[in-house]
Amino acid sequence: MNDQALYFKFPLRILNWNVRGLGDAQKCDVIKDIVIDANPDLITYQETKWSECSIFRVRQVCPAKFNQFEVLNAEGTKGGILLAWSSKFTLLDSYVFNFTVSATLKINNFKFMFTAVYGPQEDRRKMEFMNEIRKIRELNNLPWLITGDFNLYRDLEDTTGSIRNMGLLSEFNNLIADTNLLDIPLQGRMYTWSNKRPHPTFSKLDRVLLSYHWNSFGATHSLKDLPASASDHTPLFLNIKPHANPCRKKFKFENFWLKHQEVHGVVAAAWATTSHSPNPVRVFQEKIFTVQRELLSWARRKFCKRDTLLRRSKWVLRQLDRVEELRHLNTIEFRLRIKIREHIFGLARDKELRWKQRSGSAWLKSGDNNTKYFHAVANGRKNLNSMATIQDGNGTTIPEVMLP
Structure with missing residues (x-):
């Protein structure tokens, strides 16, 4: 994961939109115009309602730089997903299942997985959909971006209408927690869908979820809305930026660890490891590093969640x-x-x-x-946690070249 942090040097711009059909040429022109203005690197459309796809159809709704794509065809005129990416990405692998399309992509040496979803409207199929997401997580341990129309709620406040199945709400929250995903908040908006009636109903159905990897190497992200001129769903635009100077985290001993008796055994076992170095300073260093490594491993197992x-x-x-x-x-x-x-x-x-x-x-x-x-x-x-020099017992500054 440290390698991935070092390789993530370029911002990623992603556009997600449930377009509610791409059969009208004028509507396709409006959608493409919004895409050109937003200038994303990756695009996903849900509810394309395409029973089959071709490069000609992709050109109708995506600029020319999107010359690579993967699709889930619609069932008749229901559903359908298009996932497209620009030519600067290399496709490593792709997966098409019942409700999702995923692509493992590489830019320079940075690898990540991008998944587009369109969740079923029928409650009886929603558990099948959530289980499919769990299986996708098991495909690899790369940084993961998952976006689309989930057709699921996380909270009672996610809709101004009624929620029929509270059990599904709980299951969706469990899914997000179990797969270590972060639900990115939408800036300036509460909902992503409206029925556009005189007394409208609003719901939050569209989301962007990120795996913990992105935060672990300091990436920043923002999620904004674009004009919903061609659909009753709001287009979502995600911008992920790399950390300016990704670096290895320093070890810090947490005082609350001492509240747990097993920490003493972890330290004792790590300190008892044998070193084969003839240099006593090096032996000491190796023991310190071993204790740090074992403490971090123990803490991750016990406290990571x-x-x-x-x-x-x-x-x-x-x-x-x-x-x-x-x-x-x-x-x-x-x-x-x-x-x-x-x-x-x-x-x-x-x-x-x-x-x-x-x-x-x-x-x-x-x-x-x-x-x-x-x-x-x-x-x-x-910025204060640094050591400029080291002095011995006589107050003499030790040159850097003499430090082990």
Whole structure:
């Protein structure tokens, strides 16, 4: 993954749009004009309603630089996906399933997977759709971008209409959490679809999801809307930019690790490893590096999903509170809410301790609930965490060339 961070040097611009049919020539002209103005590198259209595709049809809705594409043909006049990319990308592999089209692409030495989805409208097929997304994640461990019309909700506020199946809402949130995906917020808009009636219904059906890889190497992203001049769905435009100077993260010992007894065994086992170097300084260095590596490995196994668990626990608590406004909670729900609150307090306490350590504000006591303050101070200290020189016991500065 460090290699991928170093290779990601160019911005990516992606346009996603449920176009609701591409059979009208005038409509295709309007869509192509919007694409030319946006100047994306990758495009995906859902509901093309094409039973078959050709380069001639792609030229009607995409500029000439999009000379490579993959499609999922419509079933009669229902559905259909077009995924197209510009000539600067190299196709490594592609996958077409029942609801998705995926392409593994390379630009220079940077590799990633791009998936376009069109989720089924029928509730009976939505679990099949979500299972298909899980299987795609298992194809590789590359940085992943998945976008399209999911036809699923994550929250009660995702529509001004009614949600018939709360179980699907929960399953969709579980899918996003289990596959370590990040739902990119749309700037300036709450919804992506409208029925365009005098008293309209609004829904958020279209999304962009990114895997954790993009954040791990410092990529920044923004998601904006484009004019919905040719469809009742809003076009989404994603801009992903590389970090200016991707670098290896420094090791930091987290104080809250000490709250877990097994950390002592991890350190002891790592320190007991044998080194074959005759240089005692090198032996010491190797032991330190081994301890760091084993601690990070242990922490990833034990804590990698703690922030996700905290978000999910808050979401469940919020849903229970909303249900209570409509009816009394039953005994199981009431006890579950108590357990979730206790769980949230424990996770939040660990999070506060983590940011308290990074901020260096030792004069604040644990429990002061100043996580946001700790976060701000920690970010301000980054440029101070450097060592200009090393001096020996006599106060003599050691030249850099003599350091092991």
